[in-house]
Amino acid sequence: GAVVSQHPSRVICKSGTSVKIECRSLDFQATTMFWYRQFPKKSLMLMATSNEGSKATYEQGVEKDKFLINHASLTLSTLTVTSAHPEDSSFYICSARGPPNQPQHFGDGTRLSIL
């Protein structure tokens, strides 16, 4: 149980392109989803928290107009990197959680490479 699917696993695109990443909880209802960014050999940095049906809460320093998050249902959250540039290249990982006392479960991550 507690499977989180993230798609796509790898994206390579040109600078200026917008990229959408999907995060789905397959066998549970995710009231909260989290988006992290991970640089090579570094820890996971929380970008934003999204609760179903409400606006995402962004961490300090994360541009909400750059990283658009939508959590329209209890099983799906999307992260759109708008007008991506090479400095946005990174490993993006989502996680999902059901009730507040349950652990977070991670997706497989998306490796984004902007040329």
Next chain:
Amino acid sequence: GENVEQHPSTLSVQEGDSAVIKCTYSDSASNYFPWYKQELGKRPQLIIDIRSNVGEKKDQRIAVTLNKTAKHFSLHITETQPEDSAVYFCAASIPGTGRRALTFGSGTRLQVQP
């Protein structure tokens, strides 16, 4: 906000030896402490977690201890095997309405030598 420090950054042990990874946290309100194992290019996987009302928890070769007074918690892996080689992250979470995001430590790269 919460700050989690993790040591060591790298750890090399011989197969069969024990490995210990330590974390400290700054916010005494934190009450949930999971440990994740991440293999190269893969998702972090929850291996064990502990809540602040418990001092120790074991699951086969893995154990976690928590000292709330000192605000530190540790991961103990006994009888290490080569497949234990990975990056391990500790994390802490502060209870709050609807949020409960995790603050991660910087990670420990564990290498188990056969």
